[in-house]
């Protein structure tokens with residue numbers, strides 16, 4: 001994995017923006033459109049003197065879950081639907097009421113920015129997503145955004161003046177469930193996907209991403225790019241979605257990176273033939289070939305210490321009386337190391353080609369999505385580590401990589417980034433039973449609050 005020299009550049013670039021000579025003046029002159037007449041700088045606060053309101057956070061999580069309530073404890077809130085529009089309105093109203101200005105960019109990414117003393121600095125962001133999987137839960141992504149909302153509320157009611165502006169970001173279509181390109185909003189912002197390419201992606205009904213944005217009024221005017229809308233940092237609080245914290249009895253995860261992942265679609269081309277009249281030795285059975293490929297890919301992934309999943313499998317013509325002529329299936333391949341994942345993709349294609357040949361079939365591949373593994377910014381990881389130590393002690397947290405893709409992968413290429421995990425009950429996510437306790441959610445937001453304040457101090461030093 002690369003060490004991303006960009007990180008150093010970003011942080012180094014921020015420092016001269018606050019010359020030490022002028023800093024005292026900046027603090028004295030700080031004005032803030034919050035309530036109350038007396039303003040205090042974050043510097044005067046020990047970060048633990050301001051507290052998260054755990055009940056308010058919990059209430060927000062359950063209140064907003066009405067938009068997409070799946071009646072089984074979960075949330076179905078696909079991106080840019082009416083439900084998504086409603087939670088977006090709530091986001092704007094709630095954050096405007098506590099002194100934020102909400103910007104919407106060309107792909108519907110929302111940036112609620114609370115002013116800082118030095119408006120020449122880009123905002124320190126707390127970002128995640130409010131969209132869910134079709135049978136999703138109340139916490140995946142949502143905790144990161146609503147945690148950010150809670151942090152802003154706490155800063156507001158305590159009249160805290162930070163040096164940098166602080167933002168809450170709601171990234172569009174993180175799940176990739178409706179428009180099949182995961183982390184789409186942050187990918188456009190990060191320059192990984194062109195705006196026009198993103199606009200042309202269609203959902204299953206043929207609605208383009210652009211049309212969907214327009215329909216709910218979220219085709220914003222702000223340029224969807226880190227260039228014109230930069231961030232000083234991006235911190236993402238997220239549920240772990242895995243079993244490590246729970247199994248090791250830890251309450252916080254300091255996330256030091258994200259593993260490499262991506263999707264390859266395999267299409268096996270055989271011949272559709274009458275199943276009664278075509279002898280067994282004269283067949284080109286695409287389904288038979290595909291079902292021989294899948295276990296071999298699984299064994300290869302285990303041997304490489306990576307992960308493989310076949311999640312989509314379609315057979316044509318799907319008739320009990322016909323030898324299947326065409327099968328298309330997806331292969332998700334993941335590994336902590338970029339090179340090792342590249343090798344897994346290569347081996348998958350070799351396995352499929354070998355089996356296809358044995359079964360008299362042909363095979364073609366489409367690499368539809370790749371997310372390179374990243375190591376998060378050392379200063380960000382260090383800051384989260386310090387906060388975790390303060391909150392739960394050395395034995396209360398674990399440092400680990402994320403096993404799932406997150407918007408933080410995209411931001412990490414353009415600003416110092418890291419993530420904070422809280423335990424997921426049973427390691428379950430993307431399911432209505434997804435659950436994190438109120439205590440754990442509150443602790444995570446407390447960590448987010450302290451991290452932001454600490455990082456603000458570090459970059460204004």
Ligand SMILES: [Zn+2]
Pocket residue numbers: 129140141174238406
């Ligand atoms: Zn998520």
